[in-house]
Amino acid sequence: MSEISDATRFVQPRGRGPEEADPQLERIVGTVLRVGVTASSVCLAVGLGLSIIDVTGPVASMLLQVGVLVLLATPIARVAASIVGYIAEGDWLFVTLTAIVLVELMASVVAALLFNRGL
Amino acid sequence: MPAVTAVLTLIIFAAGTVAGGLGALLGLGGGIFLVPFLNLGLNFPIAAAAAISLTTVIATSSSVSAARAGKQLINIRLGMVLEVATAAGSLLGGVTAQMLAQATVQKLFGAATAVVAVIMLGRLGRRNVILDPSVESGRLGGRYHEDESGGMVTYRARRLPVALVASFIAGNLSSLLGIGGGFIKVPVLNAWCGVPLRAAAATSAFMIGVTATAGAVIYYGHGQLNASFAAAAVLGVQLGSWGGMRFGARASAKWLKLLMATVLFVISVMMLARGAR
Numbered sequence: 604m605s606e607i608s609d610a611t612r613f614v615q616p617r618g619r620g621p622e623e624a625d626p627q628l629e630r631i632v633g634t635v636l637r638v639g640v641t642a643s644s645v646c647l648a649v650g651l652g653l654s655i656i657d658v659t660g661p662v663a664s665m666l667l668q669v670g671v672l673v674l675l676a677t678p679i680a681r682v683a684a685s686i687v688g689y690i691a692e693g694d695w696l697f698v699t700l701t702a703i704v705l706v707e708l709m710a711s712v713v714a715a716l717l718f719n720r721g722l
Numbered sequence: 723m724p725a726v727t728a729v730l731t732l733i734i735f736a737a738g739t740v741a742g743g744l745g746a747l748l749g750l751g752g753g754i755f756l757v758p759f760l761n762l763g764l765n766f767p768i769a770a771a772a773a774i775s776l777t778t779v780i781a782t783s784s785s786v787s788a789a790r791a792g793k794q795l796i797n798i799r800l801g802m803v804l805e806v807a808t809a810a811g812s813l814l815g816g817v818t819a820q821m822l823a824q825a826t827v828q829k830l831f832g833a834a835t836a837v838v839a840v841i842m843l844g845r846l847g848r849r850n851v852i853l854d855p856s857v858e859s860g861r862l863g864g865r866y867h868e869d870e871s872g873g874m875v876t877y878r879a880r881r882l883p884v885a886l887v888a889s890f891i892a893g894n895l896s897s898l899l900g901i902g903g904g905f906i907k908v909p910v911l912n913a914w915c916g917v918p919l920r921a922a923a924a925t926s927a928f929m930i931g932v933t934a935t936a937g938a939v940i941y942y943g944h945g946q947l948n949a950s951f952a953a954a955a956v957l958g959v960q961l962g963s964w965g966g967m968r969f970g971a972r973a974s975a976k977w978l979k980l981l982m983a984t985v986l987f988v989i990s991v992m993m994l995a996r997g998a999r
Contacts, residue, residue: 629798633791636931640784644960647953654950655728667949674777674956675939677784678931685802701802704932707809711936714817715943 628688635684639677646670679708723770723948731954733764738778738958745782745902745959746966747981752959753779753901753934754985758992768824770948772900773941776934777952778959779902783931785960786967787924795924797864797917800879804889804925808903808933811893816940819898828997831899832990834906839986843979864921880916889929897937902930905986919979 650666657663682705689697724730737759738752745752753775760771790796819827863878879885888910892903904926911922941947 626792629791629794629796632798633788636784636791637788640781640788644781644957647956651731651950651953651957654726655731664949667953671777671942671947671949671952674780674784675935675942678780678935681784682805682932685798697799697802700806704802704805704809707806707813708932708936708939711809711813711816711939712943714813715939718820718940718944 628685628692631684631688632681635681636677639673639680643670643673643677646673679705682708723766724764726948726950730764731950734760734774734951735954735958737763738955739962739965742778742782742959742962742964743966744962744985746786746963747969752782752963753899754905754989756955756959757900758989762992762996767946768827768900769819769941769944769946770951772819772898773938773947774952774955775900776897776938776941777947778955779896779900779934780931780938781956782959782963783902783927783929783934786963787928787931789967790924790928794864794866795921796928797862797879797921797925798928800862800864800885800917801925801929803862803882804885804907805929805932807886807889808893808896808907808929809936811890811895812897812903812933812936813893813940815894815897816937818894819937819940820944822898825997825999827898828993831895832992832994832997834895835986835990835993839983839990843983864917866921875918875921877916877918877921879911881914885911885915893933893936896930896933897940900937902926903933904930905982 646666647670650663650670653660653663654667682701686698686701686705689695689701737756741752741755741759743752744755756775756778757768757771760766760774761768766774787796862882863876865874865876885907888906889903892906895901895906896903904923907926907929908919908922911917911926912919915922917925938947
């Protein structure tokens with residue numbers, strides 16, 4: 604694979620490449636995902652453990668519901684955090700694109716609420 | 723939907739572990755194995771199976787991407803652009819999932835996986851690596867360090883409209899079938915858009931959390947998501963994908979492609995058989 608190491612001497616050209624623009628954003632996104640998935644996994648694990656011991660416990664079912672909701676909220680929070688990150692970078696094209704994704708996610712929440720009320 | 727019992731919960735946990743392990747090796751969410759198991763094996767309605775599977779896709783995407791963040795393997799910019807298409811497709815898929823016949827969707831699924839498997843096999847030996855150091859990666863390209871060769875891999879994302887269309891279809895099938903959609907995006911990004919398999923898989927894994935959320939939220943609102951089964955599946959998949967990722971870092975891209983194609987063929991036959999019944 605020696606031909607691949609030739610690319611090591613790659614020189615960053617003018618303009619903003621992905622490597623220099625995103626490390627901070629990548630860290631923030633990583634933190635949001637880690638916190639969200641850890642919180643929801645703990646809720647789901649404790650809730651599932653309790654429900655196996657005591658199948659009809661109210662605490663268990665509440666923890667399971669919270670775990671599922673935190674899980675569903677995590678990618679939404681990640682998109683919201685990205686918008687803030689791109690605003691900080693002044694990258695308005697990506698602010699716009701990411702905002703469109705957030706609007707689409709909100710539209711699916713609205714669709715869910717409509718289904719929940721029997722349309 | 724089957725009643726919640728401790729035994730069934732443990733079975734789903736175990737199935738999740740296997741699905742998560744295989745999914746991590748292939749750069750998929752694991753849903754591609756879990757949905758057939760729940761639907762064909764345990765007789766869950768496809769909507770309930772899809773809802774459970776989508777929660778595992780979100781969990782896998784989140785934990786895998788959190789672990790990879792900072793290593794530049796995920797092409798966040800390309801991911802964000804393509805999410806505009808996947809989220810739209812997923813939203814539409816989540817709504818149409820409530821209206822389509824199960825057999826129709828299963829046949830579509832079988833056909834799509836077979837096509838992708840053929841594409842995958844046809845490109846086993848190709849590497850999408852820019853060898854000329856004077857070529858810039860462009861705004862949507864990327865560079866990452868490859869452990870196998872010890873070198874930097876540089877690539878440029880090409881044919882963005884193709885990637886957008888594939889992402890829309892992937893998002894649509896994601897919420898219809900309860901899968902991540904990586905099985906469409908990864909081969910398309912790899913075969914037509916110049917993104918190396920590793921980066922395509924990492925970027926797809928990053929995107930599918932958002933894609934799956936757009937669909938899962940709709941199933942949840944419709945009361946089709948059982949929290950106990952979802953918890954068992956999510957925790958199992960987390961365990962499995964953790965194990966799979968440790969092994970996957972050492973697996974070669976060619977080996978990954980071969981395994982992926984084989985798995986796609988098996989799933990294709992299973993889904994076509996059930997859809998035609």
